[in-house]
Amino acid sequence: MIVSFEVEGVVMETVVEHPAALDVHKAQVTVCVRAPAPGGGREQQVAEFATTVPGLLALRDWLKAHGVTQVAMEASGVYWKPPWAILEDEFECLLVNARHVKQVPGRKTDVSDAAWLCQLLEAGLLKASFVPPKPIRTLRNLTRYRKAQIQERQREANRLHKILEDSAIKLDCVATDILGASARAMLDALVAGSTDPVVLAELARGRLRAKIPALREALQGRFDSEHALVVGAILAHIDFLDEQITLLCDAIEEQIRPFAQAVELLCTIPGVQRRTAEVIVAEIGVDMSVFPSAGHLASWAGLCPGNDESAGKRRSGRTRKGSAWLGIALTEAAQAVSRTKHTYLAAQYRRLRARRGHKKAIGAVKHSIIVACWHMLTTGELYRDPGADHFTRLDPDKQTRRLIAQLERLGHTVTLQKAAA
Secondary structure, three states, rough: OEEEEEEEEEEEOOOOOOOOEEEEEOOOOEEEOOOOEOOOOEEEEEEEOOHHHHHHHHHHHHHOOOOOOOEEEOOOOOHHHHHHHHOOOOOEEEEEOOOHHHHHOOOOOOOHHHHHHHHHHHHHOOOOOEEEEEEEHHHHHHHHHHHHHHHHHHHHHHHHHHHHHOOOOOOOOOOOOEEEEEEEEEEEHHHOOOOHHHHHHHHHOOHHHHHHHHHHHHOOOOOOHHHHHHHHHHHHHHHHHHHHHHHHHHHHHHHHHHHHHHHHHHHHHHHHHHHHHHHHHHHHOHHHOOOOOOOHHHHHHHOOOEEEEEEOOEEEEOOOOOHHHHHHHHHHHHHHOOOOOOHHHHHHHHHHHHHHOOHHHHHHHHHHHHHHHHHHHOOOOOOOOOOOHHHHHHHHHHHHHHHHHHHOOOOOOOHHHHHOO
């Protein structure tokens, strides 16, 4: 039986018989439950609980006592994660975008927030956000923290370059890798107090020994005690970060073992290396049934144009916000494949860069990669490259006209003649 109820003057039908909604904050959570009233109609009950584990367990028992079947909560920072972890095994949980459930003007309290969210859930008007299963969430935490440590290591390397410039040490003008074995030995010697450029240059190894004269000149600077203190601290921090990154890589290797086949599959896409594949799996999971189509996945990832049209006029094509971590990984993959030869993705990049610029071309390649990921994880098939000549084969007449136009703009007159068969 479908029951109707009125909210803000609008009659709504009851789709969920026993819904609950949470307004989650750092220290407390306000919960609203709606259920059939004994005398007919609908009634609601509101309560508050602490966000500690005992408080959330009490919340879970309270919801079970009221016969709740579905629980909705807004994606409020990271505060939604503890309630979700406690409730997800007992109830059907929905994480909703706060922009989709704007509060009715004039009523802004925790209780009214929870009540309004509960009424929307009751009427079946909420659209759940994608929340991956526990193993994927664990993997996501590890890959995100590893990327944060890699980014911090890069920042420390940049600080090292700056402090060496301040000391007039031009080691990075001679050594390709300032953190390589030879350069690191020279930096350690500088920190230890050795400033003789002849002695420092002799620490070069391998092919760098051919540049000893240049090294002697580059290592003549004013490396003072404050420089030694800062460089020593930077090198120690980099060593610590290297150790942490290694530990995280080992933990990720263990956690991703059940999804090893998906990782190997994604690695067949040009430009996608193992770390990138691990991030993709951690961000979108391996079950593509949660995304009805490749277009839905691209939209969720923020990799397709926006759709804002009114009165026949298109007002904006701005993409929506997606996972920043997935975006970084796909950008790195797109930039890597754009430098390759004889691949479809590189041909797509060069084709679009000429007309739309680097940024839009990279965006298109990222879209192609995520679409390929959806199809490969859905079917289990390896990546099949359409080839660098795909666009030429697709419409050879168009390609011919484009090349003729280019030559004519350069001042040439073009006469076409069919090649002999």
